[in-house]
Amino acid sequence: MIAASLLLAQVAAPAVLRIRVEVQGERCTVIVAGKAVDLPDTHGWDGALAGIDPKVTDAVIAGAAATPYRCTGGIVYTLQMRGFGRVAYVGEEASSRPAR
Secondary structure (H helix, E strand, O other), X not given: OHHHHHXXXXXXXXXXXXXXXXXXXXXXXXXXXXXXXXXXXXXXXXXXXXXXXXXXXXXXXXEEOOOOHHHHHHHHHHHHHOOOOEEEEEEEOOOOOOOO
């Protein structure tokens, strides 16, 4: 009985929306389900989130560790205002670091 409950809990884990943020100069671009949205374009979010299952309430943002807070903060705020309860940010190391 306990094993069946644990298996069911693993299968019933909620889906997570995965988002990528890219920064070029002063411009922040968010990629959601293959659709790009330039911040602070709030209308672009409507199209990007249109096909997302409304049951998805968790999101993970991935981007460079040096992504400006105005980019990540804007994304977190927008997602929370649209009903996402938990939003996490995962900073990634730059893949092409200059040699020292």
